[in-house]
Each structure stands twice: as structure tokens, then as C-alpha cells.
Amino acid sequence: MLGKVNDVEVKMLDRGASPTVSTFNAIMYGLCRVGKVSDAKGFLDVME
DSSP states (O other), rough: OOOHHHHHHHHHHTTTOOOOHHHHHHHHHHHHHTTTTHHHHHHHHHOO
């Protein structure tokens, strides 16, 4: 799952779009909502 998240982030950056706090919140919410809490934790670690 984190691979897909990273792919989206790379595509955003390639197209000149910078992720915002809202972007990260949406990713965290989505991961937790589908039960991928450990992936959300890993994503949080990467963000820090």
C-alpha cells in the first residue's frame, strides 16, 4: 500500500504539485479507514 502512496506523491511532484497538510491527512485517513494502521504509522514515520 505504501508503494502506491509513494507513486502518487512522485507523480504529484513530477507534475509540479506539492503535497499539502490536507494531502497527508487524506492519505492517513484513507489508510486507517481501510485498516492499514501499520502502513499509516510507516507513512507518518516517513513524513517526520
